[in-house]
Amino acid sequence: MNRFVPQATPILRLPHDIHGRPHNFPTRLILGESKLTMKQNVQYLQQLAALYYDKYGVLLFAVLLALVVIGLLVLRRLSGAVFSA
Secondary structure, X not given: OHHHOOOOOOOOOOOOOXXXXXXXXXXXXXXXXXXXXXXXXXXXXXXXXXXXXXXXXXXXXXXXXXXXXXXXXXXXXXXXXXXXX
């Protein structure tokens, strides 16, 4: 009966040295550092903006412009209220 059961092969464990690397994963995890650079963040936002522009086109531009105008009007009113008091 034992001749039909394959023999288990021993597992070879390879040592790994992650502490010799300048930016190892556990340190990044503990310190909360990101692997993304600022350039990659800007590229992500540019790509996201391009995707939204392709989908919504001029409507998106009009909505953003309206939000900026409304924001400026609110800031103007708030700053007028602060300086007149």
